[in-house]
Amino acid sequence: MARKVTSQDVAREAGVSRSAVSMVLNGRAEGAISAVNQKAVREAAERLGYRPNRIAQSLRDQTSHTIGVISDSIVTGAFGGPMLAGASVRAAESDYVLLVMGSDGRTDRNAEFIDALLARQVDGLIYAAEGMTAWAPPRIFRREPHILLNAFDPSGGSTGVVCDEVEGGYRATCLLLDAGHRDIVALTGTPDVEATGRRSAGHQRALAEAGIRGRELVCGWEIDRGLDLGTRVLEAEDRPTGVVCANDRVAAGVLLAAARLGLRVPEDVSVVGYDDDPNVAPQLGLSTVGIPHREMGVRAVDLLLGSLGEASLPGGEVVVPTPVMRRGSVAPPSR
């Protein structure tokens, strides 16, 4: 921290007192400071490039205008970014700033991180996860205003902003159903991930409403798994007319499998992804269900900031809707 200009400097330059400077610059001058002096203060501040020291303000006001973000994974994949961006921009709008600590996998360091954040007097805490996770906030975390982002408290005590995975699973399947498909295979993610079960529930509901039974195969999350299982499913006797995938990367794998087998998409088989992965879905023309990461980040900061004022958070899950993206990978079945 180099030598900075203080309100004292401005006061001297303008020939007034420090409190006069403070009042003028904080809009508390009306009916208190003469117009000439107000002008003098403003000009002096401008000339000197005065910027109030927020550290000093924080100490005095007992509020740091700072939110601590902690995560063991946000900083790893493609989705943490937009979430952070949403949070950062929303925070900036309210003149807040994000203090970010990411351990990139070492969850054992979380306690240490929370400590560092609290020592810096953050006004609130966000725990953010890359993929939807159950996370039980430790007591030290719960004692501060806090919210979970893309995570939920299994005990339901803390509030978590998540997207509507059940509805998402439902909508993904409807993409196929609405086009007339009756023979559908779902390539699901791994059961260790919470979202897998929820999407599956939505999927089953959609199937039930249509009065048909589908097949679910545990696949995983990566493109090579999509290639493997996609190949197996598409070269079988009972080849389905539509495939819903765990995510867009898996769907890309299925596209690859179809290509190798000489099958056209969507003429011979329709494919639906999940995530609306910005690196995959638009380029491949994948119909998919999006996860509004950015919006979730905005929402979390919104709620957290709100809870700083009065309304305390209700607990449980705040559900953000999942948008359906219709692109070219779905068509009516040919048989």
Add this chain to the structure above:
Amino acid sequence: MARKVTSQDVAREAGVSRSAVSMVLNGRAEGAISAVNQKAVREAAERLGYRPNRIAQSLRDQTSHTIGVISDSIVTGAFGGPMLAGASVRAAESDYVLLVMGSDGRTDRNAEFIDALLARQVDGLIYAAEGMTAWAPPRIFRREPHILLNAFDPSGGSTGVVCDEVEGGYRATCLLLDAGHRDIVALTGTPDVEATGRRSAGHQRALAEAGIRGRELVCGWEIDRGLDLGTRVLEAEDRPTGVVCANDRVAAGVLLAAARLGLRVPEDVSVVGYDDDPNVAPQLGLSTVGIPHREMGVRAVDLLLGSLGEASLPGGEVVVPTPVMRRGSVAPPSR
């Protein structure tokens, strides 16, 4: 900021003065405070859960132990994350914390962000970019200790941490050359991106050393472009035996194209990617050149922190080497 326990509270609890507390907790107690009192202080601090208020410390020490990170894009893609993670972890090691502001594309807000950061008395500034970019730091930025991450100052005045793109392009091509390929096509990125030219230079050098001429086709960065150009290149009369791609997504597109054309990889054609994209390359078994994002983040913080002490930054580019990843997508040519 809820009611917090202060050093005053600890002093009262331990029955000593505030200065005694300060000395004990800062290791300045030897030969100054009696052992009994030292113990009393430590226990009282523990019991009360005392955590020194870093805002107050900052005000006093004139150093916030905080680094401002600003970016218009880091928060968007898959690579900003690891960079941030490296930076965050390295900073934490030195008891620093990252204040992150990402505009997610709105570069016009940078000035506003820098202001917010400076008002918070950050000790240093990092400008981070998702993909290597030229960025001329504004004066207000240059006045503080600063460094660019995955970016460089066209004027060379400021220091930027970048990876060795020329060498990367060289190595990518060598992957093919070393396997015996003599008929190579390069699918390059768009010329607006600095990395494109650098990789191309390395590519040409490798070709020249091998005494052969290759073909370069401007392709772009997305999987659909790889599919398009891959198809065109692979179905042509003069089909090459090896293809080097702008990145792993393009390579995935080429793989798709090969599959559709009934060509096997690597038997019929070898493919090399770039980036070592964690979502693509390992799963597809892509031989590729990695970009050490995490390491770059570490390096930037390292240098910045170092420059806070004494040694000022040299200016120009600090180049981090690019690792070669050999996987299964390259084999000797069949003809």
Add this chain to the structure above:
DNA sequence: CTGTTAGCGCATTCAG
């Protein structure tokens, strides 16, 4: 209308 004072929490003098 303006200037002075006090105190946010801390670490460092300097007297005792």
Add this chain to the structure above:
DNA sequence: CTGAATGCGCTAACAG
């Protein structure tokens, strides 16, 4: 060995 005093930069209350 310890306690009181000082100042970091700011704003609100209060006295002039």
